Amino acid sequence: EMLTRVVNEHHVRTVIDLGADPVGSEHDTAVAGTLAGLGVKRIRMDLSGDGTGNPNCYVRALREMADPANHPLLIQCGAGAQRTGVACALYENIIRSVPLDAALDHAEQHRFSRTKDKPAMDYLAKWKDAIERAYRDGTEIEGFESMAK
DSSP states (O other): OHHHHHHHHHTOOEEEESSSSOTTSHHHHHHHHHHHHHTOEEEEOOOOTTSOSOHHHHHHHHHHHHOGGGOSEEEEOSSSSHHHHHHHHHIIIIISOOOHHHHHHHHHTTTOOTTTTHHHHHHHHHHHHHHHHHHHHTOOOTTSOOOOO
16 A cells, blocks of 8 residues: 555656565555556565665666656665665765765665664665666676676
């Protein structure tokens, strides 16, 4: 019910789901059915709850976020903190050219924490440049499962 209300109030066209629920779980199936019934495109990727995982998920998320045809869009994960925080910070930094520290400041206003979310911060330190390079080059990061459409 809440998802339907948010989609309708904000005219959401696309949901980027960074792994809110296990694939095939009752809730995952319900979300998929609700969005399909509303005619909303759902892009599902499985990242770990701490914001880590296949960096190609973030490359794909950036491409989808940058595509005006997908707007307005909603990004979600289990808590709306780590995975969503990383994706939004990457978007602001890479696509909107906001300095990373300022992008992380913004993420911290929405449940992300640089101190509590240390695995996500370590992940950003390790993968941010490769994610940006792959996004800009139209490629993916080798050695990981492809997330191409």
